[in-house]
Amino acid sequence: MRLPLVGALALSVFMGVGTTVRAEAPGDPTAVKEVDGKWFDAQSKPTYKVQADGTVDWYTFSGYRRYHAECHVCHGPNAEGSTYAPALKNSVKNFNYEEFYGIVVGGRENKQAGNDSVMPAFADNKNAMCYIDDLYIYLRARSTEAVGRGRPEKKAEKPPAFAEAEAKCMSAK
Amino acid sequence: MHKLLLSTSVGILALFGAGVASADELLDLQKNPKQWALPTGDYANLRYSKLKQITTENVGKLAPAWSFSTGVLRGHEGAPLVIGDVMYLHTPFPNIVYALDLNNEGKILWKYEPKQDPSVVPVMCCDTVNRGLAYGDGKIFLAQADTTLVALDAKTGKLVWSVKNGDPSKGATSTAAPHVFKDKVLVGIAGGEFGVRGSITAYDVKDGKLAWRGYSEGPDSEVLLDPEKTTFLGKPVGKDSSLKTWEGDQWQIGGGTTWGWYSYDPELNLIYYGSGNPSTWNPAQRPGDNRWSMTLWARDLNTGVAKWVYQMTPHDEWDYDGINEVILADQTIGGVARKTAVHFDRNGFGYTLDRVTGELLVAEKYDPAVNWATKVDQDKNSPTYGRPLVVSKYSTQQNGEDVNTKGVCPAALGSKDMQPASFDPDTGLFYVPTNHVCMDYEPFRVSYTAGQPYVGATLEMFPPPGDSHMGNFIAWDARVGKIVWSNKEQFSVWSGTVTTSGGLAFYGTLEGYLKAVDVKTGKELYKYKTPSGIIGNVMTYEHKGKQYVAVLSGVGGWAGIGLAAGLSKSNEGLGAVGGYKALSDYTALGGVLTVFSLPDYALPIVAPAN
Numbered sequence: 007m008r009l010p011l012v013g014a015l016a017l018s019v020f021m022g023v024g025t026t027v028r029a030e031a032p033g034d035p036t037a038v039k040e041v042d043g044k045w046f047d048a049q050s051k052p053t054y055k056v057q058a059d060g061t062v063d064w065y066t067f068s069g070y071r072r073y074h075a076e077c078h079v080c081h082g083p084n085a086e087g088s089t090y091a092p093a094l095k096n097s098v099k100n101f102n103y104e105e106f107y108g109i110v111v112g113g114r115e116n117k118q119a120g121n122d123s124v125m126p127a128f129a130d131n132k133n134a135m136c137y138i139d140d141l142y143i144y145l146r147a148r149s150t151e152a153v154g155r156g157r158p159e160k161k162a163e164k165p166p167a168f169a170e171a172e173a174k175c176m177s178a179k
Numbered sequence: 180m181h182k183l184l185l186s187t188s189v190g191i192l193a194l195f196g197a198g199v200a201s202a203d204e205l206l207d208l209q210k211n212p213k214q215w216a217l218p219t220g221d222y223a224n225l226r227y228s229k230l231k232q233i234t235t236e237n238v239g240k241l242a243p244a245w246s247f248s249t250g251v252l253r254g255h256e257g258a259p260l261v262i263g264d265v266m267y268l269h270t271p272f273p274n275i276v277y278a279l280d281l282n283n284e285g286k287i288l289w290k291y292e293p294k295q296d297p298s299v300v301p302v303m304c305c306d307t308v309n310r311g312l313a314y315g316d317g318k319i320f321l322a323q324a325d326t327t328l329v330a331l332d333a334k335t336g337k338l339v340w341s342v343k344n345g346d347p348s349k350g351a352t353s354t355a356a357p358h359v360f361k362d363k364v365l366v367g368i369a370g371g372e373f374g375v376r377g378s379i380t381a382y383d384v385k386d387g388k389l390a391w392r393g394y395s396e397g398p399d400s401e402v403l404l405d406p407e408k409t410t411f412l413g414k415p416v417g418k419d420s421s422l423k424t425w426e427g428d429q430w431q432i433g434g435g436t437t438w439g440w441y442s443y444d445p446e447l448n449l450i451y452y453g454s455g456n457p458s459t460w461n462p463a464q465r466p467g468d469n470r471w472s473m474t475l476w477a478r479d480l481n482t483g484v485a486k487w488v489y490q491m492t493p494h495d496e497w498d499y500d501g502i503n504e505v506i507l508a509d510q511t512i513g514g515v516a517r518k519t520a521v522h523f524d525r526n527g528f529g530y531t532l533d534r535v536t537g538e539l540l541v542a543e544k545y546d547p548a549v550n551w552a553t554k555v556d557q558d559k560n561s562p563t564y565g566r567p568l569v570v571s572k573y574s575t576q577q578n579g580e581d582v583n584t585k586g587v588c589p590a591a592l593g594s595k596d597m598q599p600a601s602f603d604p605d606t607g608l609f610y611v612p613t614n615h616v617c618m619d620y621e622p623f624r625v626s627y628t629a630g631q632p633y634v635g636a637t638l639e640m641f642p643p644p645g646d647s648h649m650g651n652f653i654a655w656d657a658r659v660g661k662i663v664w665s666n667k668e669q670f671s672v673w674s675g676t677v678t679t680s681g682g683l684a685f686y687g688t689l690e691g692y693l694k695a696v697d698v699k700t701g702k703e704l705y706k707y708k709t710p711s712g713i714i715g716n717v718m719t720y721e722h723k724g725k726q727y728v729a730v731l732s733g734v735g736g737w738a739g740i741g742l743a744a745g746l747s748k749s750n751e752g753l754g755a756v757g758g759y760k761a762l763s764d765y766t767a768l769g770g771v772l773t774v775f776s777l778p779d780y781a782l783p784i785v786a787p788a789n
């Protein structure tokens with residue numbers, strides 16, 4: 007399930023964008039429940055599922071792909087950071103799904119002498135917002151190295167529910 | 180002017196004095212090898228210096244003379260200017276400008292720091308780089324990240340005028356150096372990954388008044404094309420040549436940005452540059468040739484109207500952003516003396532054109548790994564004349580959306596990126612910093628939102644099969660299109676080069692080495708590890724009888740993204756033993772200018788003047 011853009015904006019306001027939020031670790035990423043090809047942990051937060059033969063769930067793959075279009079020009083390939091933006095595979099160990107959501111929607115600024123960095127707000131970017139759970143799931147998989155560097159070699163088929171939600175979200179005005 | 184410049188101190192007084200009239204002050208300045216008055220060294224972008232105190236014999240004794248920290252950590256591209264006794268140095272965002280007194284060990288004469296909205300930072304694709312300053316009419320020109328072009332009094336650093344060239348809230352930014360040609364200052368725009376519509380704009384150096392703006396795509400009146408007189412491979416481009424090659428109004432977010440180095444031929448009064456990739460990176464979303472993205476341009480300096488265009492990569496499918504510099508060397512080809520334009524494109528082909536007519540003379544691969552096209556069709560009678568012959572297996576258009584096209588060489592960063600090459604009239608060869616990297620590329624559907632990334636592809640990069648090095652420094656014969664010698668480098672060579680009458684080519688490496696090699700053989704004669712990785716350009720100047728070589732260190736830029744944590748694909752199975760390691764194992768951030776010279780004991784003995 008995806009939050010509509012309006013909902014996302016409301017969430018960002020609720021969370022107080024741009025202010026420091028006390029970080030809360032995301033907890034155990036083990037997938038316990040599946041809904042239409044998408045996996046959730048015990049707290050009903052989106053998570054990854056890697057089968058014994060290395061096949062990743064579709065959302066992990068989709069997150070990998072969108073990450074390497076929207077995020078990697080700053081955060082580096084494989085979520086390992088660049089010379090000027092943090093390694094998100096580490097960042098997501100320190101904050102939970104809601105905080106991740108708030109930062110993507112609202113952006114943030116970090117001030118360090120000579121190396122100020124600015125994360126833009128992606129609230130009105132469908133290429134990010136229509137895939138925000140996918141991005142989170144991919145980063146979570148990278149945070150535990152459940153998914154290694156590079157493109158996952160085997161992936162689950164694209165679930166019909168995903169295709170439907172994607173088409174709806176990307177064509178929404 | 181010539182006479183005045185014989186004495187640097189008198190020359191500088193004349194520069195700043197009121198009422199000094201010259202038809203083209205910069206033309207005089209660039210003839211004096213003691214200075215480095217243009218970001219490109221000279222109008223022709225040769226990056227060749229007649230200084231020869233440092234030679235193949237004594238370069239081994241080269242040593243750092245002084246250094247200067249810029250106080251900024253991000254990627255440092257470009258090089259300082261030296262005019263008279265003053266060095267002008269720029270930094271990445273926040274785009275500080277320093278005037279340093281060469282008579283007083285680099286003491287800061289003045290400092291200018293603009294106030295910019297930091298929201299411009301995340302719309303800069305690939306780090307907050309700035310590639311330098313320009314000088315003209317007693318002013319130093321800075322193109323700030325937020326697209327504001329400022330003119331500073333060269334003597335005091337005070338703002339003389341400023342003008343806004345683009346809208347960063349829509350993803351438009353400035354990374355390139357401005358270029359002063361005669362009485363105009365030219366600036367480009369960056370933001371191809373944000374769907375910015377590329378343009379080049381000329382302003383009057385006196386007051387910043389807009390002279391003309393030529394877009395890369397759109398109606399003829401905005402692209403500044405004359406349907407009858409502007410030619411493409413010898414033929415008139417015809418009416419609506421750009422509009423006809425885009426679906427609907429996609430040209431309005433069509434990319435074709437202009438963030439490279441520009442050159443100028445004062446005899447022809449033509450300026451030369453390349454336009455970048457069409458937006459998005461997903462070719463299926465923008466049917467057509469997408470003219471005039473990926474194009475080499477020759478425009479009239481006074482009017483901006485194009486004399487000729489040449490599109491190198493019609494309907495780009497790989498992000499082979501065509502912005503690299505156009506080097507204006509005069510060469511004899513097939514027994515005919517030609518005014519040529521030489522361009523090493525991201526797509527891996529080295530092009531030699533007649534710069535008067537735009538005729539294609541040579542187009543050959545300057546890295547043997549290049550595989551996306553078999554060749555550029557040079558048969559004038561062929562229907563595909565001038566076009567690359569694309570290999571289907573490597574065509575991301577033919578393979579389609581959501582398909583991972585594997586093993587394409589070069590990678591999106593190109594066989595060479597913006598780091599400029601140099602020419603040596605003594606050897607007749609070009610010295611080219613190159614990338615030796617391939618990629619897998621998967622395009623997919625994206626939606627456009629103003630000011631947000633508009634990319635539409637994911638890619639992974641790795642060295643060509645069987646190789647473990649990711650760069651080469653090569654000598655290229657542009658008359659025939661052949662590599663003369665090639666030096667392997669562990670990482671991409673991301674630094675601009677300079678060649679000198681001392682028989683040397685200088686360049687920097689991503690690990691941080693400044694290197695000097697013999698132009699004839701490529702033999703490495705000197706290296707020194709500077710404080711950080713080098714993505715800046717090497718330059719040289721003379722002060723008080725001594726030749727200096729200077730380079731900015733400060734790793735970052737595209738290289739900082741792709742290489743800081745190692746390339747994305749494991750090289751297991753590629754046969755590379757030892758392979759590459761993350762750049763972060765070699766160097767860390769930090770903007771420092773290091774200036775080299777020969778120690779006094781090593782100076783050649785020269786009979787005193789007079």
